[in-house]
Amino acid sequence: MTTQKLELVCPAGTPAALRAAVDSGADAVYLGFRDETNARNFPGLNFNREELADGLRYAHQKGAKVLLAINSFPEAGNPGPWTKAVDDAARLGVDAVILADVGLCDYAARTHPDLRRHLSVQASASNPEAINFYAREFGVRRVVLPRVLTVAEIADLNKSIPVETEVFVFGGLCVMAEGRCALSSYATGKSPNMTGVCSPASHVRYVEEGDRLTSRLGEFTINRFDSSENAGYPTLCKGRFVAAGKTSYLFEDPTSLNVIDMLPDLMAAGVTALKIEGRQRGRAYVAQAVAAFREAVDRAAAGIPVGRVDLTSITEGRRQTAGSYEKAWR
Amino acid sequence: MSNTSHTTPPLTPVLIAGFAMRPLPPALLQPFLGLAMRLLQRRHPGVFERLSSVDAPLFLVDPVDLPLRFVLDPDPAMPRLSALAEDDPPPEGITAIIRGPLLALIDLMEGRIDGDALFFSRQLTIEGDTGAGVALRNAVDGAEIDLVEDVLSALGPARAPARRALGVAGGLLDRFARDMETLRGAVVAPAMQKAETQAAALRRLEEKVAGLDKAQRRQRRASTP
Amino acid sequence: MAARLTLGPVFYNWAPERWRDFYFRIADEAPVDVVCVGEVVCSKRQPFLDPMLPEVIERLQAAGKEVVLATLALIMTRREEEGVREVCRQTDLPVEANDFAAVSMLAGRPHVVGPLVNVYNEGTLGYLARNGATRVSLPGELPARSVGRLAAAGLVDLEVQVFGRMPLAISARCYHARSRNLHKDSCQYVCADDPDGMDLDTLDGEPFLSVNGTQTLSYTYVNLAAEVAELQEMGITHLRLAPQDVDMVGVARCFRELADGAREAGQAIARLDALCDGIPFSNGYFHGIEGVGAKGPLEVVE
Incomplete structure (x- = not known):
């Protein structure tokens, strides 16, 4: 070769x-x-x-x-x-x-x-x-x-x-197999496959609470950052969630x-x-x-x-x- | 609205300049802003076309280190930029608020820095309709705005001397910015650390409450016929 | 003609005996017409089910069910590809393709295309029909408008999931393993601890998604009880039930009665609510809004 x-x-x-x-x-x-x-x-x-x-x-x-x-x-x-x-x-x-x-x-x-x-x-x-x-x-x-x-x-x-x-x-x-992920549309109705967007900005809200920044997608809180932390997109698969009593970036870190x-x-x-x-x-x-x-x-x-x-x-x-x-x- | 808490309390040269500008009424700035918009419309019409996906947006641009804020109405037919004093209430119907240190906003406008990078490092925040904010950022980034070049193009024959003067000013500003960054670190870092500890404690408490909420809801469901 | 009921494959890592007994009970009691069996999510689980498969198939067939072999959703290794090829090569049973590799292997003979294959439009549906597909189970993301248009094309039998968690994503990474600080290769099969998936809550403590190894599903159960009549009018021939850790025989009876017009939607929803122990329902995808949404009789009145 x-x-x-x-x-x-x-x-x-x-x-x-x-x-x-x-x-x-x-x-x-x-x-x-x-x-x-x-x-x-x-x-x-x-x-x-x-x-x-x-x-x-x-x-x-x-x-x-x-x-x-x-x-x-x-x-x-x-x-x-x-x-x-x-x-x-x-x-x-x-x-x-x-x-x-x-x-x-x-x-x-x-x-x-x-x-x-x-x-x-x-x-x-x-x-x-x-x-x-x-x-x-x-x-x-x-x-x-x-x-x-x-x-x-x-x-x-x-x-x-x-x-x-x-x-x-x-x-x-992307941490999910691309083109086979409907996480975005589950929360927002818009998906990469159908609308060409993932976690679209139109459904994203950043809320400043004191020195913390909360990111929301649709009706869901996706992440919350302390002042010392770098922020990320509120893409679902880079969100911070709670599973089995533990808070973590279960899918992938930002x-x-x-x-x-x-x-x-x-x-x-x-x-x-x-x-x-x-x-x-x-x-x-x-x-x-x-x-x-x-x-x-x-x-x-x-x-x-x-x-x-x-x-x-x-x-x-x-x-x-x-x-x-x-x-x-x- | 008094959202003045920011992750990196800005103590930039612009802030110092801001103190000097404080007595300056926004109305005095208006002719310059009007000129800037006409220039933008003539030299970069694409900015406004790219914003057409958003329905009649109205942006509040807030350079956090200036005692001023700007309202941008990117109507393709008649774009308008106007200044507000710190205490002036913004007009009704603001679609999105974009906040950051002035130098960062200028870098962003000129495409010298990546908006996402600014955002990831928490220097830039978007409040309100994030989609509109992102559209503005993308539109501006796509326009290849060069403030110096754009202004010079309007000056005609006076270009060359003006360019030299602006170049010098740019260099001075850079050096000043570096010095101030050192100072800011020394003054601000200890205070930030304390806030940090409190925030972590608060977060732990909230997680506990959230956990309780869930357990309680489960029970409620289980007992519902 | 009233729609037929399909029981989708069990997505979860149930103990082999439990898995077997589940299908025995389905064979004996559930009014479903088609039953999909086989491991779809993780090839590491396959060896545990293989010994049970022949008796499960036999029991289901003896009960008059059409048994369909479901293939793996994400094929990455040679071994996985060979495993799927083996399933596609046998000719005793129909196969449901969950990846275009399987679609390719099944070319030229009758087969089923599963909901994990992207079928969004008439062009793709037409291609699949020419390739030999006789039934296509549509992706859960599709709104009623698209479902109706695909049904109107009249190319093949079409199926829509009407019950159970919606599969939303598949990954190379195992999140069950990751939740215990393990890697996929040494996962200790911890996904078996959650027979109905592991809850993933937001930081506000709101249940949001459900994790099943490499697969992520909706926390809500899709419930199209109120839309069964509309689906049948569109020409949807099969209604799919995704197995959850609830009384699936009861669920199947409910949808059988709905499809036969023998039960009111409101009544059915109340019955399903009782069977599902407080898990919220959703029908947002079908109504063209966010999947988690609930319209019509599913709307919860606080």
């Missing part, structure tokens, strides 16, 4: 973030339209068609690719926004679409066979059989792996599938994934691309994270130790984890 340089895939919530990512050394930028067709349907975020066209020009001039995420699940009786997103992606010339829904994969494969298709993490394809299914049935060329696998499992997986794999290396961390020091292992595991999470984050975050990973990827490719890079200031709760890549996480 020839070791190729890892491709760095970076988030862009706005045209400004896209330029920041490209200028900081992204090989590819992923983004979404400003509607419910993608899993970061946050207020004030994302691209209209004209902004995508401009972004494509900017990225292509500088040798970067643009990937369009259409990775929520089309609503029954209302496929229009999703099929139109795929059509527009083909018309505008994006380098690939990132899809999750089987019906939409089927539509894209039949209607735009030449449009490159990646499988979103939202499809939760976590094993060779499932990945081969999407490759065989819909000509998917790359799979974004769910954040449930260890590096050893990824290496094993890469030997049994005919497509590229992309893995998350930095940013927010923390960000960061495996910048594992890049050589991921290369050896046969991974093609690295993904930085954070389309909802500011362009300062994008610039900082992308620049750090650009250097790390180049070093890893040259066989130089990656070294320590401090990204603490942009991590959630100012803490980091290697997540599922290490088995003890389970």
